[in-house]
Amino acid sequence: MADVVSEYTPDVERVLAYGYRAVHRAGDDVGLTDLSEDAARRALEESGTDPADLDLLVFAITDVPEYLYWDPAAELQARLGAHRAEAVLISQGCHGGITGFDTLAGRFATHPDYRRALFVGANRTCETYWNRMATHSLLFSDGAAATVADRGHDRFRWLASEVITDGRYADFFLMEQGGAALPFTPGDESPAARDAWDMMEFFDYDSDRFEAFIDLMNDRVREVVARACKRAGVDPGDLARVVLLNDNRQTLTALAERLDVPLDRTNLDFSMEHGHFGAADHLLTLPHHVASGDLRDGDLVALAGMGRGMHWGCTVVRC
Numbered sequence: 001m002a003d004v005v006s007e008y009t010p011d012v013e014r015v016l017a018y019g020y021r022a023v024h025r026a027g028d029d030v031g032l033t034d035l036s037e038d039a040a041r042r043a044l045e046e047s048g049t050d051p052a053d054l055d056l057l058v059f060a061i062t063d064v065p066e067y068l069y070w071d072p073a074a075e076l077q078a079r080l081g082a083h084r085a086e087a088v089l090i091s092q093g094c095h096g097g098i099t100g101f102d103t104l105a106g107r108f109a110t111h112p113d114y115r116r117a118l119f120v121g122a123n124r125t126c127e128t129y130w131n132r133m134a135t136h137s138l139l140f141s142d143g144a145a146a147t148v149a150d151r152g153h154d155r156f157r158w159l160a161s162e163v164i165t166d167g168r169y170a171d172f173f174l175m176e177q178g179g180a181a182l183p184f185t186p187g188d189e190s191p192a193a194r195d196a197w198d199m200m201e202f203f204d205y206d207s208d209r210f211e212a213f214i215d216l217m218n219d220r221v222r223e224v225v226a227r228a229c230k231r232a233g234v235d236p237g238d239l240a241r242v243v244l245l246n247d248n249r250q251t252l253t254a255l256a257e258r259l260d261v262p263l264d265r266t267n268l269d270f271s272m273e274h275g276h277f278g279a280a281d282h283l284l285t286l287p288h289h290v291a292s293g294d295l296r297d298g299d300l301v302a303l304a305g306m307g308r309g310m311h312w313g314c315t316v317v318r319c
Helices: 012-016 031-047 070-079 093-110 167-172 196-202 209-231 249-259 268-274 278-291
Strands: 055-059 086-090 116-123 144-149 159-163 239-243 300-307 311-318
Touching: 012 311, 031 070, 031 086, 031 116, 031 144, 055 070, 055 093, 055 278, 070 086, 086 093, 093 116, 093 159, 093 278, 093 311, 116 278, 144 278, 159 209, 167 196, 196 209, 209 249, 209 300, 209 311, 239 278, 249 268, 268 278, 278 300
Parallel strands: 055 086, 055 116, 239 300
Antiparallel strands: 116 144, 159 311, 300 311
8 A cells, every 4th residue: 555555646644544554456457257257266166066057146246347238247147157047236336245145045035946156246446437545435456256155055154134225325426427317428528436525515514414424324334233133033242253344444443333343353454454345345354254263163243334325234144
């Protein structure tokens, strides 16, 4: 970070204060689906799964894919040779890596013949439209993660998912030009996505109202974790770890306090070391905690966070 931040923004001190030590940036010739295909093939190989045996593919993305009017989930299905698999695309931002588990569980519930699924989360920042270090108060990395889900598997079992949606804030994150309301036209300058600082306009630049909203955001993470635990029939105090979005140090510290969870039982260290991968965060961070010995068989883990929309989500998993 210290070596490259000035290439992205002159506001160096603000960005370094977020606490990130590094972010990952894909090469210019590497697309969202390229990253996802690589992660998916590794997951299939490690699990000994033939792509032809997949019944379902769920693909959660954060940024726009390589093309508009195009389905990257179907493209990924074809690249992998998973021709029997139903392909589902989740494109509601960063929390897609949380709600994707519920999508898997729902498809398994409504399709008794589905036995094996592939879940992929990915982010590839489109830097033409926004700046990975200046647009938000978390720093976006490029990357993908994948896992294979089996019906009835005896480890890492999904227990419950919950989502809170508040559409009053849907216009916080959008790109004004390029949609049906204001299509691209020849000669236009390159459009830009609205950034986190545009939210202040919604609150009439009233810092007290904005701070109250930040408090609301954090409290809804606490609320959605409590709801998911209740649905799963477990106590929030029994959670061995809460894995949040790979947010900045200040936000993760505030969330840990709100959740009454020690900071060292969150993903703070992983976040600071790697940055925010959007919908891939939880799929990347969970196996890191397993490999590090932070989680043992039978431990309860909450995967929680928020995303544009706005949505707050939590999935509870038993290791």
